[in-house]
Amino acid sequence: xxxxxxxxxxxxxxxxxxxxxxxxxxxxxxxxxxxxxxxxxxxxxxxxxxxxxxxxxxxxxxxxxxxxxxxxxxxxxxxxxxxxxxxxxxxxxxxxxxxxxxxxxxxxxxxxxxxxxxxxxxxxxxxxxxxxxxxxxxxxxxxxxxxxxxxxxxxxxxxxxxxxxxxxxxxxxxxxxxxxxxxxxxxxxxxxxxxxxxxxxxxxxxxxxxxxxxxxxxxxxxxxxxxxxxxxxxxxxxxxxxxxxxxxxxxxxxxxxxxxxxxxxxxxxxxxxxxxxxxxxxxxxxxxxxxxxxxxxxxxxxxxxxxxxxxxxxxxxxxxxxxxxxxxxxxxxxxxxxxxxxxxxxxxxxxxxxxxxxxxxxxxxxxxxxxxxxxxxxxxxxxxxxxxxxxxxxxxxxxxxxxxxxxxxxxxxxxxxxxxxxxxxxxxxxxxxxxxxxxxxxxxxxxxxxxxxxxxxxxxxxxxxxxxxxxxxxxxxxxxxxxxxxxxxxxxxxxxxxxxxxxxxxxxxxxxxxxxxxxxxxxxx
Ligand SMILES: Cc1cc2nc3c(=O)[nH]c(=O)nc-3n(C[C@H](O)[C@H](O)[C@H](O)COP(=O)(O)OP(=O)(O)OC[C@H]3O[C@@H](n4cnc5c(N)ncnc54)[C@H](O)[C@@H]3O)c2cc1C
Numbered sequence: 001x002x003x004x005x006x007x008x009x010x011x012x013x014x015x016x017x018x019x020x021x022x023x024x025x026x027x028x029x030x031x032x033x034x035x036x037x038x039x040x041x042x043x044x045x046x047x048x049x050x051x052x053x054x055x056x057x058x059x060x061x062x063x064x065x066x067x068x069x070x071x072x073x074x075x076x077x078x079x080x081x082x083x084x085x086x087x088x089x090x091x092x093x094x095x096x097x098x099x100x101x102x103x104x105x106x107x108x109x110x111x112x113x114x115x116x117x118x119x120x121x122x123x124x125x126x127x128x129x130x131x132x133x134x135x136x137x138x139x140x141x142x143x144x145x146x147x148x149x150x151x152x153x154x155x156x157x158x159x160x161x162x163x164x165x166x167x168x169x170x171x172x173x174x175x176x177x178x179x180x181x182x183x184x185x186x187x188x189x190x191x192x193x194x195x196x197x198x199x200x201x202x203x204x205x206x207x208x209x210x211x212x213x214x215x216x217x218x219x220x221x222x223x224x225x226x227x228x229x230x231x232x233x234x235x236x237x238x239x240x241x242x243x244x245x246x247x248x249x250x251x252x253x254x255x256x257x258x259x260x261x262x263x264x265x266x267x268x269x270x271x272x273x274x275x276x277x278x279x280x281x282x283x284x285x286x287x288x289x290x291x292x293x294x295x296x297x298x299x300x301x302x303x304x305x306x307x308x309x310x311x312x313x314x315x316x317x318x319x320x321x322x323x324x325x326x327x328x329x330x331x332x333x334x335x336x337x338x339x340x341x342x343x344x345x346x347x348x349x350x351x352x353x354x355x356x357x358x359x360x361x362x363x364x365x366x367x368x369x370x371x372x373x374x375x376x377x378x379x380x381x382x383x384x385x386x387x388x389x390x391x392x393x394x395x396x397x398x399x400x401x402x403x404x405x406x407x408x409x410x411x412x413x414x415x416x417x418x419x420x421x422x423x424x425x426x427x428x429x430x431x432x433x434x435x436x437x438x439x440x441x442x443x444x445x446x447x448x449x450x451x452x453x454x455x456x457x458x459x460x461x462x463x464x465x466x467x468x469x470x471x472x473x474x475x476x477x478x479x480x481x482x483x484x485x486x487x488x489x490x491x492x493x494x495x496x497x498x499x500x501x502x503x504x505x506x507x508x509x510x511x512x513x514x515x516x517x518x519x520x521x522x523x524x525x
Contacts, residue, residue, distance in 0.1 A: 005176075005414050006186040011036050013153070014399055015190050017162050017175055017219060018198030020047030021137075022367025022388030024144035026196060027154050028103065029396035033403075036155045037148065038177060038190060040214050043156050044145030045138075047200045048211050048368065049385065052137025053254035053320055054120055055130035056100075056389070057382040058093035061117045064125045066090040073383060076122050076284050077376020078485035079499030080232065085354060085373040089383070089390050096389040097129055105143045106131055119259045120381040121282040128382045133317040134254050137385070162199075162218070163461040165226045165363070166191065166412040172226065172362035176415055187414060193403040194364065196395060197223060197350065198388070201368040202236075202469050203249075205423055206343035207432040210242050210252045216423050217469025219369040223350045224468045224506040229359040231371035232348035232502050233469075233509075234476030237379050237486045238437050240264075240288040241304055242342035243324055250342045251324035253304055255381050258282060260317075261309030264292065265336065267301045286378050286486045289341040293437045296340060303336035341437060345384060347375040347486060348476065351503060356395030364395045373501070377485020415461045423466050427454060435474050440491040444478040445516040452513055468506055475509035476502050478516060 013034035016023045024043060027035045039046050059069040070090040074081045097115075101107065107129045108116040119126040131139040148154045159179060166174035166189060174191035199219025203211030224230055241257075241264075242250035258264075258281040263271050276291050277283035292302045306314060314332050315322045325332045349371035356364040367388035374387050430450040434443035451471045455464065482496040483489050 004187070005189045005411070008189045008191060009036070010191045012193060013403070014194040014196055015175060015192035016196045016198055018047065018200060018367065018369070019043035019145070019156065019158070020049035020198060020200055020367060020388070021141060021144060021385055022049075022392050023196070023198030024141070024148050025389050026198060026366050026392035026396050027148055028144065028151065029393045030399060031151050032153050033400060034153045036157060036190060036192065038157050038160050038162065038175065040159070040161055042158050043148060044142045046141070046158075046214075048137075048203075048215055049200075049388075050138050050141040051210075051212065051252070052385055053134040053252060054256050054382045055118060055128040055136040056097060056385045057120075057123065057127050057380070058097045058129060058386065059090060059127055060094050060097065060115060060129070061125060061127055064127055066093070068124055069093065069127060072123050073374065073380045074376070076378050076380040078378050079495070080376035080485065080501055082373025088354060089374050089386065092390050092393075093386055096386065096393060099389070099393070100140060100143070103143055103147050105140050108132065118256050120255045121258060121288070122279070122284050122380055128256070130256070132319065134256065134320045140385070160188070161462065162222065163465070164415040165195070165222050167226060168410055168412050170361060172360050173412070189412070189414070194399045195362055196356070196364040196366060196399070197369050198366045199369045201346040202473070203343040203345070205428060205431050205466060205470050205473075206436065207248075207425075207428040208242070208340070209249050209343040210239050211249055211343065213249065213422070216466050217346070218462060218465040220350055220472070221465030221468035223358060223360065223363065223365070224472060225465065226360060227505060228363065229351040229503055229505060230348065230472050231351035231373070232377075232476070233472035233504070234480050234502060235347035235375070235377050235486045236343055236435075236473060237285055237345040237347060238289040238341040239344035240285060240292050240341050241339040243321075243328070244338040244340040245328040245330070250340075251321070253321050253337055253339055254318065255285075257304060257306055257310065257318065257321065262304050262306040263309070264288070264339070265303050265305050266295060267303070269305075284378055285381065286488070290437055290488060292339065293341050302339055304339050305336050306332050307334065343432070343436070345379055347371070347377065347379050348473070348502075352391070354394060355398035356391050357398065364399060366391050366395050377487060416459055424454065424463075426450060427466070427470060431470060431473075435470075435477055438488050438490050439477050440489060441478060441519075444474055445519055447474045448478070448513040448516045452517060471513055472504065472506065472509045475512035476504065479504075479512055
């Protein structure tokens with residue numbers, strides 16, 4: 001059954017889906033080109049961006065260099081970073097921080113007025129700009145939203161749920177979005193001369209995540225269902241230290257705490273990271289996350305001990321984490337913080353080039369929903385907000401030169417519309433059980449079975465977008481028969497040479513899933 005479009009909203013300029021840091025920064029860089037920014041939630045508070053705690057990496061300190069930032073990024077990426085992309089990001093980073101300063105971002109400064117730089121895991125030097133200790137995401141998001149709201153050519157629209165890309169003659173010309181719920185729901189076609197996805201990550205497809213529940217891979221799913229090429233979908237980063245107090249999503253204990261000297265201990269107060277990696281608690285994220293996961297799987301509890309390293313400074317230096325702990329009755333000045341790994345960041349995404357172009361004509365992608373080749377198999381801490389800024393600016397430059405007049409002619413077929421679904425519990429459980437920190441063929445086949453069954457019982461576009469995103473992650477993980485960075489296969493524990501990135505379409509993932517159904521898999525609960 002096809003449904004009616006209730007209204008059409010058109011712009012002569014660009015349409016951006018997503019009002020996190022990537023979407024807002026791109027909109028500001030596009031000015032004076034007219035631009036509509038469409039989002040589910042309020043710009044300034046929207047997406048993972050507003051929750052970012054650590055800050056943004058840029059080689060701006062004495063003795064630091066873009067080469068050192070690039071080297072650290074490549075080392076974390078476990079052989080899969082694109083060196084040309086890493087170089088341009090590391091080189092352009094200081095300029096993008098200066099842009100944020102010009103927009104009014106209130107970065108912490110030293111007494112001499114220069115930027116205060118923090119250190120995070122796997123960075124060889126302090127190079128993280130931050131705001132009020134752990135409040136970078138909230139402050140930068142609020143600053144960009146305020147600038148966007150006062151910029152005449154930018155129209156900010158919240159409360160819309162995008163469900164499908166509109167294509168005309170093979171070119172992306174718009175987005176179908178729903179406003180309202182139930183019988184009052186309206187289906188609106190937004191059309192523009194350039195369409196930019198800035199829809200963030202997919203952590204909320206997992207039962208245990210640090211991401212807001214709106215980060216459920218819908219932009220990735222929409223693009224994949226329209227035929228876009230997807231890169232490295234299997235690489236999901238798990239943050240080692242989500243605060244384990246049974247909340248969904250789980251609050252985060254920022255990496256900067258370990259940067260300040262906080263240590264990981266078991267219930268008897270013993271450190272275990274020193275025996276696992278030379279950098280101990282500051283080893284790459286996947287190493288720390290898997291070490292904690294194994295402790296927990298062996299029946300032990302894991303805690304972050306901040307008492308000696310941070311102590312009484314905690315409430316002032318890390319107010320967000322302090323608030324989260326205190327709300328659960330844990331005083332980190334005196335108590336150990338219980339921690340566990342949680343789905344945190346998607347290194348994979350919609351394949352894009354250095355101008356933000358996807359493989360679909362008319363569609364650009366920016367921020368966490370894109371895969372530029374920067375992160376490889378494992379993201380270096382505080383490189384993701386940076387990626388949104390770098391490619392936001394580059395996309396804006398490219399879009400200005402690429403606007404095609406008259407691309408919108410006919411009326412693309414409208415999708416079916418239903419109420420906004422949450423990702424089903426069974427999907428989130430399957431992803432957390434079988435597509436998380438330790439994977440094997442049996443578990444991945446079982447997860448594909450769950451996803452396949454889900455697709456057969458729904459025609460709700462939003463749910464199909466989530467299922468497509470989950471299928472790409474799982475099929476990519478099944479196809480990659482090695483362990484590398486964030487992707488660990490217990491049945492293939494070694495890395496294989498040469499290191500190759502994954503590029504696949506949804507049709508490729510469907511084939512892998514169909515084939516997996518004919519193989520033995522664990523009975524899913
Ligand atoms: C707790 C936490 C801490 C972090 N700390 C850091 C850090 O210190 N440094 C760092 O570099 N990175 C950090 N990250 C990662 C970083 O925050 C994200 O990668 C980054 O914010 C992504 O920005 P984005 O603009 O691409 O997407 P987001 O900020 O997630 O924004 C996505 C936007 O898309 C909209 N959207 C999505 N789907 C739809 C739909 N179907 N319809 C309508 N709107 C839709 C959302 O409403 C939102 O506006 C952290 C992440 C988390 C969760």
